Amino acid sequence: xxxxxxxxxxxxxxxxxxxxxxxxxxxxxxxxxxxxxxxxxxxxxxxxxxxxxxxxxxxxxxxxxxxxxxxxxxxxxxxxxxxxxxxxxxxxxxxxxxxxxxxxxxxxxxxxxxxxxxxxxxxxxxxxxxxxxxxxxxxxxxxxxxxxxxxxxxxxxxxxxxxxxxxxxxxxxxxxxxxxxxxxxxxxxxxxxxxxxxxxxxxxxxxxxxxxxxxxxxxxxxxxxxxxxxxxxxxxxxxxxxxxxxxxxxxxxxxxxxxxxxxxxxxxxxxxxxxxxxxxxxxxxxxxxxxxxxx
Amino acid sequence: xxxxxxxxxxxxxxxxxxxxxxxxxxxxxxxxxxxxxxxxxxxxxxxxxxxxxxxxxxxxxxxxxxxxxxxxxxxxxxxxxxxxxxxxxxxxxxxxxxxxxxxxxxxxxxxxxxxxxxxxxxxxxxxxxxxxxxxxxxxxxxxxxxxxxxxxxxxxxxxxxxxxxxxxxxxxxxxxxxxxxxxxxxxxxxxxxxxxxxxxxxxxxxxxxxxxxxxxxxxxxxxxxxxxxxxxxxxxxxxxxxxxxxxxxxxxxxxxxxxxxxxxxxxxxxxxxxxxxxxxxxxxxxxxxxxxxxxxxxxxxxxxxxxxxxxxxxxxxxxxxxxxxxxxxxxxxxxxxxxxxxxxxxxxxxxxxxxxxxxxxxxxxxxxxxxxxxxxxxxxxxxxxxxxxxxxxxxxxxxxxxxxxxxxxxxx
Numbered sequence: 001x002x003x004x005x006x007x008x009x010x011x012x013x014x015x016x017x018x019x020x021x022x023x024x025x026x027x028x029x030x031x032x033x034x035x036x037x038x039x040x041x042x043x044x045x046x047x048x049x050x051x052x053x054x055x056x057x058x059x060x061x062x063x064x065x066x067x068x069x070x071x072x073x074x075x076x077x078x079x080x081x082x083x084x085x086x087x088x089x090x091x092x093x094x095x096x097x098x099x100x101x102x103x104x105x106x107x108x109x110x111x112x113x114x115x116x117x118x119x120x121x122x123x124x125x126x127x128x129x130x131x132x133x134x135x136x137x138x139x140x141x142x143x144x145x146x147x148x149x150x151x152x153x154x155x156x157x158x159x160x161x162x163x164x165x166x167x168x169x170x171x172x173x174x175x176x177x178x179x180x181x182x183x184x185x186x187x188x189x190x191x192x193x194x195x196x197x198x199x200x201x202x203x204x205x206x207x208x209x210x211x212x213x214x215x216x217x218x219x220x221x222x223x224x225x226x227x228x229x230x231x232x233x234x235x236x237x238x239x240x241x242x243x244x245x246x247x248x249x250x251x252x253x254x255x256x257x258x259x260x261x262x263x264x265x266x267x268x269x270x271x272x273x274x275x276x277x278x279x280x281x282x283x284x285x286x287x288x289x290x291x292x293x294x295x
Numbered sequence: 296x297x298x299x300x301x302x303x304x305x306x307x308x309x310x311x312x313x314x315x316x317x318x319x320x321x322x323x324x325x326x327x328x329x330x331x332x333x334x335x336x337x338x339x340x341x342x343x344x345x346x347x348x349x350x351x352x353x354x355x356x357x358x359x360x361x362x363x364x365x366x367x368x369x370x371x372x373x374x375x376x377x378x379x380x381x382x383x384x385x386x387x388x389x390x391x392x393x394x395x396x397x398x399x400x401x402x403x404x405x406x407x408x409x410x411x412x413x414x415x416x417x418x419x420x421x422x423x424x425x426x427x428x429x430x431x432x433x434x435x436x437x438x439x440x441x442x443x444x445x446x447x448x449x450x451x452x453x454x455x456x457x458x459x460x461x462x463x464x465x466x467x468x469x470x471x472x473x474x475x476x477x478x479x480x481x482x483x484x485x486x487x488x489x490x491x492x493x494x495x496x497x498x499x500x501x502x503x504x505x506x507x508x509x510x511x512x513x514x515x516x517x518x519x520x521x522x523x524x525x526x527x528x529x530x531x532x533x534x535x536x537x538x539x540x541x542x543x544x545x546x547x548x549x550x551x552x553x554x555x556x557x558x559x560x561x562x563x564x565x566x567x568x569x570x571x572x573x574x575x576x577x578x579x580x581x582x583x584x585x586x587x588x589x590x591x592x593x594x595x596x597x598x599x600x601x602x603x604x605x606x607x608x609x610x611x612x613x614x615x616x617x618x619x620x621x622x623x624x625x626x627x628x629x630x631x632x633x634x635x636x637x638x639x640x641x642x643x644x645x646x647x648x649x650x651x652x653x654x655x656x657x658x659x660x661x662x663x664x665x666x667x668x669x670x671x672x673x674x675x676x677x678x679x680x681x682x683x684x685x686x687x688x689x690x691x692x693x694x695x696x697x698x699x700x701x702x703x704x705x706x707x
Contacts, residue, residue: 046368047393060704065697130534131545148534151478151686239478240536241683258364259666259675261389 033274040267046255050264057268066242067269070250073157074226074276077246080161081168081225085217088172089210093202095173096180106177113170121234124163125150150236153243160231160244168224172217179213180206215288222284226277247273320351320609323376327363332563336629343625344616351609361479371395375603377610383418383429383595384667385504390599391421397600397607398424399614406615411636415595418663427599428614430623433559433632434650435485435592435664441576443470443553451578455521458581462530465553472530474552476543477685480678484665486522486556487681488592493583494518497590497660504668506706510698519695521583523688536686544568556580558594562646563631577649590659594667595635676701 005012040057042050061067095106112120128135130148139146149159183206191205207214229248232238238245238253245253247269255266328337334357341353356376358366367379371390381387390396403409403425409416415429444451444461447468452458462472477483491500495514502508503515525531532552535543541564546552548568555561565575582589598617600610616622620638627634628642633651641651654661666674680694 045389045393047372047389047395128537130537148537151534151536237479239480239679239682240686241679253675256365256368257675258361259671261671 036267036270036274039263040265040271042264044263045261046263047261053264057265060265061268061272066245066250067247069242070245070247070269073244073246074273076157077161077164077225077228078222080158081164081221081228082218084165084168084172084221085214087165087169088217089176091169091173092176092180096177110170110174112167113174115167117167117230118234120163120167121231124159124166124231125235128159150244151240153240156236156240156244160228160235163235164224164228164231168221171220171224175213175217175220176210179210183209219284222280226273247276320348320606322351322353322378322606322609322613323356324353324378324613325356325358325363325367325370325376326380327358327360328380329357329359330560330563331567332560332629332631336626339629340617340622340626343622344613347616348609348612351612371601371603375601375605377604377606378598378600378613380596380598381427382663382667383415383427383597384663385670386663386667387426387597387599388421389671391426395602396426397602397604398426399428399600399611400425402428402611402614402618406618408618411620411638412618414637415635418595419597427597428618429595429597429635430617431627431630431632432593432595432635434654435489435556435558435580435594436650436653437554437578437580438547438557438561438565438646439554439576439578440547440550440570440574442574443550444576451576452581453579454581454585455583459524459528462525462528466529470550471532471546471552472528473525473554473556474532474543474546475535475556476538476540477535477682478537478539478542480675480682481664481666482540482543482557483681483685484674484678485558485592487518487677488662488665489556489580490521490583491515491518492590492592492659492662493580493587494521496587497662500590500662501660501668504665504673506670506673506702510695510702515695516691519684519691522684523691526685526688531685536682558592559632559646559650572645577646579653588659589657591654591657591661592664593633593654593661594664670705672705673698673701 039050041052041054043053043056044050091109095102095109127133128149130136130146130151135149136146147155149155187205187209188201191201196205227248228246229252232244232246232249233252236244238249251266251269251273252260254260254262254269260266324341326333326337328334337355337357341355345351345353367381367390370376371379372395375395381390387396403412408428412419412429415432416425419425419427419429439451443465447464447470449461449464450457452461465472475482475486488500491503494517499508499514503510508515532543532546540557540561543555544561544564547555548565548570562575579589579591598614600607600614604610617626618636620634620636623634623636624639624642627639627647628644631642631644631647633641633647633654641647662668665677669677677698680698684691684694
């Protein structure tokens with residue numbers, strides 16, 4: 001036994017170190033994925049007996065307006081949420097200087113990410129409030145008619161995304177700030193000697209060195225956009241008449257909310273959301289893998 | 296020796312714990328009564344029960360109102376209390392069907408509740424068994440600013456023409472006739488219920504919520520046409536989809552809106568905001584069709600014993616206490632609502648007396664509420680449709696077809 005350990009120590013150590021993490025991952029992530037897929041073939045209220053219905057849930061999903069609204073909103077979220085990356089980069093570049101008290105400014109800019117999404121949602125719903133919100137006072141000041149962003153089916157999703165961009169920009173900013181610390185000052189000097197400055201310096205010298213930060217920012221932003229649940233729940237509860245639903249919220253509504261007793265249908269939505277994420281991430285990883293190998 | 300001592304101590308501890316379980320009852324109660332008045336009512340209720348039953352020790356878990364509706368499912372299955380509050384009618388059906396509530400016919404029989412609580416017996420009965428004890432109900436209707444009505448010489452409307460005329464006068468005076476906040480949808484269902492009860496009557500309304508009638512039926516369209524008449528006449532405040540029902544109280548308090556189609560629980564916050572009984576009044580939702588007997592809406596709140604409760608003996612004692620006439624009198628004075636027990640006294644509060652008078656002379660029948668009469672899925676689809684209709688009435692056909700699709704799926 002002792003000898004076996006001594007001989008195979010090198011091979012066994014990584015497995016042993018990975019084991020606890022893998023175990024958690026399998027129990028809490030991998031197995032539930034398969035369970036969700038399984039539940040999506042049943043009609044089940046979460047309390048009583050399950051009834052096998054085959055792909056009926058998916059067939060219904062294909063004919064469900066609310067599902068397409070949610071899907072459309074998810075796409076809008078994915079696209080617009082990306083704005084957090086350039087915005088975060090901009091703030092990071094702006095804050096990356098040595099003046100008195102810069103740490104305080106940095107932490108103030110990071111603040112929105114620290115407070116809970118629920119608070120962000122509440123603050124923004126007051127901001128948008130049609131009767132006393134600051135947003136409408138501003139509109140009034142510029143002579144525009146007041147509008148209820150959160151009660152307007154065309155604007156509501158954008159209103160929520162802007163609320164979401166606030167903390168997400170702070171998150172991207174902190175990623176870029178740490179990235180900027182690692183930028184090689186010699187390279188910048190060399191570039192300066194070659195007379196590169198401004199946008200050119202940023203594009204050809206700084207950004208390539210920030211690549212790891214950009215990668216992480218992209219990943220967290222995509223994930224953030226796809227699981228945009230808390231803000232929708234707090235600010236509009238999916239309304240007006242479901243116009244601001246996203247897939248994650250629709251799933252919750254069908255399976256767990258006040259009137260939601262459709263575990264199977266909720267699971268089917270979850271499976272679709274999972275498939276979308278899977279495709280996206282797989283394509284992304286594949287591209288990464290190719291780039292790493294050097295084409 | 297040392298080892299032995301330890302074992303002995305452990306045994307003693309175990310023994311004393313067991314005896315504690317056997318002699319003093321631990322009773323766990325979960326409720327969502329977190330608004331000020333209901334909270335005070337339950338504090339008094341529990342204190343009263345403990346005073347009469349010193350051997351029972353009550354642990355009370357207070358939940359937030361909206362969160363309770365989702366957490367009840369978890370705690371009924373996983374970590375059941377001994378008592379939980381919920382609602383009568385179809386709202387309790389999923390839990391009864393799943394065997395999560397305990398039938399309490401013995402409590403009803405032993406305490407003569409079949410007589411004293413007979414008015415609510417039907418809404419507590421599923422499959423011939425009683426599933427809980429009702430302790431309060433409240434009327435719905437139109438709460439209005441008496442002073443504004445008087446200032447504009449408006450008579451309290453009793454029929455549709457009067458109602459429309461009142462709205463016209465109010466609008467001309469720059470006051471929105473009705474305030475409402477539909478962010479959480481159910482408030483719109485209150486308006487629908489009344490319009491449908493007045494347009495088509497109680498039997499049709501119940502048939503509709505039970506799924507026996509198509510949503511594209513002409514009678515539903517007639518109800519919606521009446522609703523559209525109100526919308527076209529600018530009866531409702533703008534941007535109501537952005538407000539909760541509490542936020543929608545503000546225009547009424549400020550005098551920018553004159554009426555609110557609501558349950559009696561709206562009176563407490565309106566009074567807290569400074570409206571006096573001279574300013575605030577109540578009237579029955581006006582008649583639309585003279586040939587249809589007036590039906591009302593009066594939801595019943597209830598207490599239940601979960602099937603997985605640990606201390607059902609004391610839980611039943613608590614239910615018996617809760618059902619008593621004097622206890623219901625007292626709790627409903629604090630709640631500002633009406634007792635179920637026929638031996639209880641209704642508080643001499645102006646609104647409770649008005650509501651009591653209205654309900655006890657109701658000929659048409661008493662509905663629970665849209666989301667208690669209709670099953671959960673139909674209720675949520677319906678209320679979302681009502682909200683959409685109130686903002687985009689031109690989409691009526693699409694909405695009704697969607698509801699009809701839901702109906703065909705929900706009631707198999």
